[in-house]
Amino acid sequence: MRRNLKRIVYGAFFALVLLLPLLSRNEYVLFVMNKALLNIIVVSGLVFLTGFAGQISLGQVGFVAIGAYTSALVTTRLGMPIPIGIVAAIALSAIVGLLVAIPSFKLKAFFLSLVTIAFGQIIYLLIVNLTAVTGGSQGLFNIPPMKLGGTPFTNTLYYYLFLVLIALVGVLMYRLKYSYIGRQMFAVNDDDVAAEACAINSKKTKVFAFALSAGLAGLSGALTAHMVGFLTPDPFTFFDSANFVAMAVVGGLRQLSGGIVGGLVLTWLPELLRLNISGFENYYLLVNSVIVMLVIVFLPSGLGASLFKGLSRLWREKQGAVTLRNSRSKEGE
Amino acid sequence: MANILETKALTKRFGGIVANRGINLAIEQGKTTGLIGPNGSGKSTFINQISGMFPPTSGSILFEGEEISRKPACEIASMGIARTFQRIQLFGHLNVVENVLVSRCKFMRASALDIALGTARVRHEEKAQFDKAMEFLGIVGLDGDAWKLPSNLPYGKRRALEIARALALEPLLLLLDEPAAGMTKEEFVEILRIMEILKERKITMLLVEHTMEFIRKAVDRVYVLNFGEVIAQGSFEEIERNKAVISAYLGDENE
Amino acid sequence: MVLSDLLQNIIGGVTVGATYGLIGLGVVFLWQSIERINFANISSAMLAAYLFYTFYTQLHLGFLVAFVVSIAIIAAYGLALRHLVLEPINRHGGDKLEFVVATLMLCTFWLSVVKVLYGGIAKPFPPVFGEATSFVQIGSISIPSVYFWIFFVVLVLVLVLYVLLQRTMIGKMFRATAQNKEMASLVGINVGMTTSLAFMLSTSIVGIAGILLAPIYFVSLDLGGGPIGVKGFAAAVMGGLIDPLGTILGGLSIGLIENFSTLFISSAYKDVISFVVLVVVLVWKPRGIFNWTTKGD
Ligand SMILES: Nc1ncnc2c1ncn2[C@@H]1O[C@H](COP(=O)(O)OP(=O)(O)OP(=O)(O)O)[C@@H](O)[C@H]1O
Numbered sequence A: 001m002r003r004n005l006k007r008i009v010y011g012a013f014f015a016l017v018l019l020l021p022l023l024s025r026n027e028y029v030l031f032v033m034n035k036a037l038l039n040i041i042v043v044s045g046l047v048f049l050t051g052f053a054g055q056i057s058l059g060q061v062g063f064v065a066i067g068a069y070t071s072a073l074v075t076t077r078l079g080m081p082i083p084i085g086i087v088a089a090i091a092l093s094a095i096v097g098l099l100v101a102i103p104s105f106k107l108k109a110f111f112l113s114l115v116t117i118a119f120g121q122i123i124y125l126l127i128v129n130l131t132a133v134t135g136g137s138q139g140l141f142n143i144p145p146m147k148l149g150g151t152p153f154t155n156t157l158y159y160y161l162f163l164v165l166i167a168l169v170g171v172l173m174y175r176l177k178y179s180y181i182g183r184q185m186f187a188v189n190d191d192d193v194a195a196e197a198c199a200i201n202s203k204k205t206k207v208f209a210f211a212l213s214a215g216l217a218g219l220s221g222a223l224t225a226h227m228v229g230f231l232t233p234d235p236f237t238f239f240d241s242a243n244f245v246a247m248a249v250v251g252g253l254r255q256l257s258g259g260i261v262g263g264l265v266l267t268w269l270p271e272l273l274r275l276n277i278s279g280f281e282n283y284y285l286l287v288n289s290v291i292v293m294l295v296i297v298f299l300p301s302g303l304g305a306s307l308f309k310g311l312s313r314l315w316r317e318k319q320g321a322v323t324l325r326n327s328r329s330k331e332g333e
Numbered sequence B: 001m002a003n004i005l006e007t008k009a010l011t012k013r014f015g016g017i018v019a020n021r022g023i024n025l026a027i028e029q030g031k032t033t034g035l036i037g038p039n040g041s042g043k044s045t046f047i048n049q050i051s052g053m054f055p056p057t058s059g060s061i062l063f064e065g066e067e068i069s070r071k072p073a074c075e076i077a078s079m080g081i082a083r084t085f086q087r088i089q090l091f092g093h094l095n096v097v098e099n100v101l102v103s104r105c106k107f108m109r110a111s112a113l114d115i116a117l118g119t120a121r122v123r124h125e126e127k128a129q130f131d132k133a134m135e136f137l138g139i140v141g142l143d144g145d146a147w148k149l150p151s152n153l154p155y156g157k158r159r160a161l162e163i164a165r166a167l168a169l170e171p172l173l174l175l176l177d178e179p180a181a182g183m184t185k186e187e188f189v190e191i192l193r194i195m196e197i198l199k200e201r202k203i204t205m206l207l208v209e210h211t212m213e214f215i216r217k218a219v220d221r222v223y224v225l226n227f228g229e230v231i232a233q234g235s236f237e238e239i240e241r242n243k244a245v246i247s248a249y250l251g252d253e254n255e
Numbered sequence C: 001m002v003l004s005d006l007l008q009n010i011i012g013g014v015t016v017g018a019t020y021g022l023i024g025l026g027v028v029f030l031w032q033s034i035e036r037i038n039f040a041n042i043s044s045a046m047l048a049a050y051l052f053y054t055f056y057t058q059l060h061l062g063f064l065v066a067f068v069v070s071i072a073i074i075a076a077y078g079l080a081l082r083h084l085v086l087e088p089i090n091r092h093g094g095d096k097l098e099f100v101v102a103t104l105m106l107c108t109f110w111l112s113v114v115k116v117l118y119g120g121i122a123k124p125f126p127p128v129f130g131e132a133t134s135f136v137q138i139g140s141i142s143i144p145s146v147y148f149w150i151f152f153v154v155l156v157l158v159l160v161l162y163v164l165l166q167r168t169m170i171g172k173m174f175r176a177t178a179q180n181k182e183m184a185s186l187v188g189i190n191v192g193m194t195t196s197l198a199f200m201l202s203t204s205i206v207g208i209a210g211i212l213l214a215p216i217y218f219v220s221l222d223l224g225g226g227p228i229g230v231k232g233f234a235a236a237v238m239g240g241l242i243d244p245l246g247t248i249l250g251g252l253s254i255g256l257i258e259n260f261s262t263l264f265i266s267s268a269y270k271d272v273i274s275f276v277v278l279v280v281v282l283v284w285k286p287r288g289i290f291n292w293t294t295k296g297d
């Protein structure tokens, strides 16, 4: 009975996700949904970096920007096909991620967050000022869209592409979390001195987490560039980085679903506010920030965690372990 | 018998304080070596240096003949030196068996790619290491608490878990920093029992302790530190009669 | 000519840098007492500038009244920050990261509040520190008269703080609490009150810095986010997040670095260079380069 309830709830959710483009013919809804999916990719990386490995990044948008501009430049200036652009974007972001990880060996919490803020700002200012390469504040135009048999992707196609990618990312994150690599992340997060005493190389662990989250941010940036078709520095400010962290915290830092919940909620919330409170152009950001603050103050483990706690109470499951699959934990119960 | 670890003129300064001064100490294979001394005499500092938490100011540490004083902590642990901490340091968000599994990471051979692809090798390895971890929990009598969070364990069991986690590294040398500190009578009996098992298993240990009863029962040879220097060494009986040791401890008490 | 350029830049750098130092002090006072960074630290500067603008230009109160009322409100805001943000987060089991994100959101919140109430367009700051065009000519160097004001106020403020921290009970309470909370409360220091004071002091000083910076940046949203805020953090980091004098010196050096990179490289990269300096200091000397309060090993 309970088992069935669980199946029904999840089944309905997945059906809704899969059929959304058929249910809503509204291009705007799909476009916002696509933005949400792109954000989910970035935020999942942050959940991994901050929630699992315990390293704060307030400059994540820097990696998104590197990915976006890399793929855009590779496809426009070099005339390479889009997949190569995307791979280059992931690779370059991940490499820069390796470098940004180095200060994390010595620095903790706030000090690290300051380094990452500075990193994000440096990337932003470079984009604005390296006019010859990035087009400066004018931006880059005519970035090729993805094509299927010669015709550009519609929003629906992008939607399904992003869903597939998120599924792949989700599987990757799931497997990493429930492996010794995930265990290393959590150990370093809880106590890096004790982790070292257990033969865990905390530097390698941090580098891995940074590179992975940077690579995901780069992927998201590259996809954005091709979907939107142009790039300006506007969406790459400090406040956008802050917003990604807010999504991760609101969604719930310590579980994989956090990225999905946070990305969906905080992409839709401002849009809904803007649409429904007419004439309130300026108010939506205000209301948005108040809501986020309230969630953070009153549900510090995140909406995702509360949601799943509620659901698992519904089907009476026990949460046994962090990095061991549930089947195993039931054996023990 | 051979010495598994030797320090030569090991010195550690913190600003003006010399926490360890020219310590020459040898740990014999298969034996339990004790390290005692008044509060602040530099015992934890010594353990921290051997396990690579602080780099020594000068001097050398030879582990199985190899110089390890400049190696990072994780490498030293990986070579076979495990430790516990004076103030228990467990992974608070991982449950009991996961805490032990953390030490088994070094035995995992699957690459990130294997994990991403979810190969059978990963599953087998995870299963095998899980069973191993449960074995180590069994040694310290914690197999019944495998799914609890450390914060839900009583103090004595947390100590035991920390020891199980150290054992799971399958170390050649185990450093224990005051394992019996702050324990109740029953917990103390339990920790003595665990020590017996470790001795039966011929695990080489360096034991820092304040409780003389514990030291008397557990160690084969004792070093005494005072103000960062070794002031005496020998069997427990020899140490007990040593004047310098008595005055170091009495002086301590008179304060 | 070259020499006067140099002097001009030194004076400009030191003056603006002094206000960065003040913003950094806001970070330092909070860090000392609660080991948290308020990422909305810089919002106090913007709020104070807008409050002053409202009281002075719109409500025609006198300079002194407008100034005191603005700063009083900002101080009360500091107290509210403690009771409406920090304490609820602690009560609900949140930690450092939650405080970080909450204050980041606070920063956006204040920006949007100001946008709603005043619109996004910068307002000219009333010429209380002399007209924008009034310069004092010394030889071949001309110094904007507002620089003298900034200098004067910073100097007075630093002296007041020095007396407060070194010569009064409050300073002792601060230092004791910063070093060890439990010990401090054992020896009878009211840790709660010290925390409140730290919040109020932090927002007020940044508020004063905001009013001083407004003639240079206008009464604008620029005062409430981004680069200026980060420079305040950079100043605080140079002082190891603990040393007040080091923080002021840190602010001065950032002001100088910024002005000289404008002179020798290009104004476009002046912010980049300040951020690079921040990263280098953090990585190379995480305890700060002007830090005489805590000794390294
Ligand atoms: N990280 C550190 N920084 C500065 N000084 C330190 C540090 N660690 C230890 N010390 C100093 O070194 C000396 C030795 O300390 P240590 O902790 O090694 O003593 P101990 O013998 O373990 O004492 P206890 O019995 O209280 O555990 C003390 O004076 C201590 O203050």
Ligand SMILES: [Mg+2]
Pocket (backbone or CB within 6 Å): B043, B044, B045, B086, B177
């Ligand atoms: Mg000790």
